[in-house]
Amino acid sequence: MQQDDQIEKLIGEYRSIILAKNHLEKLKGRIASTEYDLKLLDRIMTKEYEDVKELEKLSITALFQQVLGNRKEQYEIEKQEYLQSVLKYKEYARTLELMTFEQKILEEKIVKEEKVFEVLNELLLQRDTQISAKYLNLRKQLIQINREVDATLGAQREVHEANIVGVKALGRLDEMIEILQKAHDLEVWAQAVSAPTVRLRVEEYVDEAHEISIQFKVLLLELKDEMEDIVSSSTLKFYSPIQEFMHFHDIYYDRLLSDWVIQQKIVSVLNYFKGLKDNLKLILKTLTALLDTHEKKLTQLQQNKVKVMRANI
Numbered sequence: 534m535q536q537d538d539q540i541e542k543l544i545g546e547y548r549s550i551i552l553a554k555n556h557l558e559k560l561k562g563r564i565a566s567t568e569y570d571l572k573l574l575d576r577i578m579t580k581e582y583e584d585v586k587e588l589e590k591l592s593i594t595a596l597f598q599q600v601l602g603n604r605k606e607q608y609e610i611e612k613q614e615y616l617q618s619v620l621k622y623k624e625y626a627r628t629l630e631l632m633t634f635e636q637k638i639l640e641e642k643i644v645k646e647e648k649v650f651e652v653l654n655e656l657l658l659q660r661d662t663q664i665s666a667k668y669l670n671l672r673k674q675l676i677q678i679n680r681e682v683d684a685t686l687g688a689q690r691e692v693h694e695a696n697i698v699g700v701k702a703l704g705r706l707d708e709m710i711e712i713l714q715k716a717h718d719l720e721v722w723a724q725a726v727s728a729p730t731v732r733l734r735v736e737e738y739v740d741e742a743h744e745i746s747i748q749f750k751v752l753l754l755e756l757k758d759e760m761e762d763i764v765s766s767s768t769l770k771f772y773s774p775i776q777e778f779m780h781f782h783d784i785y786y787d788r789l790l791s792d793w794v795i796q797q798k799i800v801s802v803l804n805y806f807k808g809l810k811d812n813l814k815l816i817l818k819t820l821t822a823l824l825d826t827h828e829k830k831l832t833q834l835q836q837n838k839v840k841v842m843r844a845n846i
Contacts, residue, residue: 536660543653544683548690550646556758557639560632563754567629574622581615620743620786627747635751657683671841678838682831688763689827695759696820702752703813705745706806712742713803720799739789739799746785753778760816763823781809 664675716738757779788801 536656540653540656540660540683541686543649543656544686545690547646547649547653548687549694550643550649552691552694552759552762553639553642554646555762556755557636557643559758560636560639564629564632564636567625567632571622571625571629574618574625578615578618578622581618617786620789624747624750624782627744628751631748631751635755668842674841675838678834678841682834682838685827685830685834689824689831691759691763692820692823692827695756695763696817696824698752698756698759699813699817699820702749702756703810703817705749705752706810706813709742709745709749710803710806710810712738712745713799713806716742717799717803735799746782750782753781756816778809778812 660679661676664679665672668675716735719735719738784805785802788805
C-alpha cells in the first residue's frame, strides 16, 4: 500500500514536470515573439505619435479650409490609434516581464526530471517483480491493470493542473469585475451629484483593472496549453471556449476606448468581462466533470485488481 502511494505521488510529480517542460517550450516561443512585437510596437507608437503631432500642426491650416469636420474626425482617429499603440506596448512589456519570471520558475522545476524518473522507474520495476513472484499466473492481468491505473493517474494530474490555472484565472477575472463595478457605480453616482473630481478615482480603478488584465492574459495562455495537453492525450472530445479568450485584450481595448474614453461609460467593458466569466466557468465545469470521470475509472480499476487478486486465493 505504501509502495502504491509512493508511485501515485511520483507519477503526479513526474507528469507535472513533463507538463512544465512542454509549457516551457511554448513559453520560450511566446517570449521571443513578444520581444519582436515590442520592437514593432515601439516603431508603430512613434509613428502614431508623429501623426498626432502632425495633425496638431495642420489644424490651423484646416481652419482656412472647408474640411474642418473631417480634419477633426481624422485627429480623433489618430489620437485613438496612438492610445491603442501605447496600451498595447505597455501590455506586451508587462506580459514579457511576467513570462520571463514564469520561465525561471519552470526551469527550476524541470531540473528534477531525471531524478524523479529514476526513482519512479525503480518503484515500477519493484512492483512488477513482486507481482511476478506472488501472482505468476495472473502477472499479465495485474501488470496491465497497474499500467492503466498509472495512465489514468497521469491524465488526472493533467486535468488537476489545468483546473488550478483555471481557478487562478477566475480569481483574477473576479478581481477585475469587482474593480470595474466600483468604477461604474462611482461614475453613476458622480453624474447624479455633479462630482467631476471623482473622475480621477475612476481612472485609478481602470488602471488597477488593466494591470490585473495582463496577469489574467498570462494565465489564459497557460490554461490554453493545459487544455491542449488534455485534449491531445484524451479520447474524450469536448467543447472549450478557450480559443475565444486569446484576443480578449483587443476587444477589451476597443470597448475601453469607444465606451469609456469617448462616452465616459465603463458598463460595456464590465459586461464583456462578465461574459468572459461565464465562459471560464464553463471550462472549469468541464474540468470538474473530467476529474470525476478519472476518479470513477480509478475506482473501477482498483476493484478489478482486487477481483483478480482474490481469484488467485
